Amino acid sequence: MKKEWLFWFCLTVLGLAILLLGSSSILTVEELVMLGDRNIDCVEIQNKLAVFKGESLLNLNTSLVAEKLMTDKRIAKVTIERGWPNQLKVRIEEKKPVFLLKSDKTWGLTEQGEILPIEKSDSSGAPVIQGVQRRNFCPYTKPVVPELRELFALYRSLKERSEQVLSLMTEINISQRGDLILTLVPGECQVYLGRGDYQRKIARLIEILNSEKNFASKIDLRFENLGLVQPQPTPKG
16 A cells, blocks of 8 residues: 555656646757758748747647648658757758759659759759650649659669669650650660560669670660660770
């Protein structure tokens, strides 16, 4: 009986201590610490979160903080952490392009197919997409375009089969018929993929790349069970 009374007494004292700390000025948000991507101005983020300064760090609903930031279309993910005794740590991941789309202007294209505005100074190193017929894209939308549907079918296959081939790509050209033509480094090798059946074609491409001592000039994978290879021209001695 005595042990049970002692347990409930300790639990009550602990609960009162938490309530007192939660309502006191000791554990309040006084500093916002910005982590992660830095392309978005830190001052801009801090101004958005100024309403949370002075709130209890214990009672703060971190989901509300994240929701307030996620209204910014540039942001892909937000993680909020408490930093005792007075810090609120905000980690931001911005949306990043996996492709650069050449159209009426240059746009970024995320892994989810979302259009991003790209500054002239940006140099993500992402492969350039040429040949999409549609113009007048709008930022932060996911346009339904047949050429882009093929493009992302290829992208998903490359992610599954070979990140290495993905890293070699500098350009994807979409022909008027909708065929995909890759440009790989080194040597500006052109790979003619056609449309569809990308898993098989990528497997064949990997075989060819691994077997060729010198990088080919052209590789044609449009025909089933066949890979036509044109070697680089031999330099004249």
